[in-house]
Amino acid sequence: MTAGNDWPLWEVFIRAREGLSHKHVGSLHACDAEMALQHARDVYTRRREGESIWVVQSTDIIASAPADKESLFDPADAKIYRHPTFYEVPDEVECL
Amino acid sequence: MVESQSPGQASETEEAARFQARVDQEIKIEPRDWMPEGYRKTLVRQISQHAHSEIVGMLPEGCWVTRAPSLRRKVQLLAKIQDEAGHGLYLYSAAETLGTPRSEMIDALHSDRAKYSNIFNYPVLSWADIGTIGWLVDGAAIINQIALCRCSYGPYARAMERICREESFHQRQGYEIMMSMAFGTSEQKRMAQSALDRWWGPSLMMFGPSDRDTAQSSQSMAWKIKRVSNDDLRQQFVDMAVPQAEYLGLKIPDPDLKWNEERGHYDFGEIDWAELKRVVSGDGPCNKERMAARIKAHEDGAWVREAAVAYAEKKRQRESAARIAAE
């Protein structure tokens, strides 16, 4: 006896409240987009956790490699002049 | 997700050292990070076993849905059982991020190569048992799962947080049932006591073998998959349950149970380890029944899964035909 092949895997993103962006909450199996939405509703919003759902087939997500983390993100650490605290301005001048 | 090759291949020992350093600094490990094979294997085994427990755990409660004493009790039991299905699904997804397909895990369960929580191999004899399960079995699961929220593997820890948020109603609805039974007629009170008598021992066993007898634990602790030892979790459970039973006016079936002023904890009697061993190895009152019901449900649903795939395929073909016609 075998459980057979699984339906494709989908990643689920939920907008918790109006005004917020969608956030990844988990994944699930479904044979098409419509079923993925229905399952996402049943699995991830039983307590009204959402206003809106996005589902994306997991194979369609392109992710950066963990090994590239340093080369991608470390350069930003050196660019402290991108932050307001880098600049010295007098206290008595307002609205800066 | 897409596999990628890192340009400067570090040696296995370097990777292992870096991995352990991250774990030691409480940095979560994510699916595509390097991890030792043993870490991956231990997690797949543990998370899938946890998922199986949520799914099999629906069976003993399911048969009481139609016999719930009121509509209020029926909807609360249904909602709890739906949550357990959800918990199973969150956990299968967490395990799948480690590269093992769900169908493989389910196959392992159905062919007796995977375990699930031993507690579900006991029968649910009366409505008071449903109360006791929510109170003690979900209560024990919460203690276990709160500790797991700090697990080093990100997807498992996040699933645990979500599950813990949902569990607390399970325990409270169980305790509420116990209150109406324990404060009800003398017959109801007798049922409540009998349920406690039968579920107390198996509930203590839910935390697994004693620390004296577990070899696996120390590696899991170093990897921060396991954060609190079996015996410490069990002690937390006993300390929680004793005053709760007292409030209900029920007696915990353990003559050795008493408050230890010096330790600041309750002492309790030795667990029947032989029984645990016997039931885990398949010889419990309901092992066969549970697995047979699970396999039957899976097989009976096969045509639905096949029909859904055929329908999705037909729709895809129609859509692409329509697109070609429109071009």
Ligand SMILES: [Fe+2]
């Ligand atoms: Fe659960």
Ligand SMILES: [Fe+2]
């Ligand atoms: Fe539960």
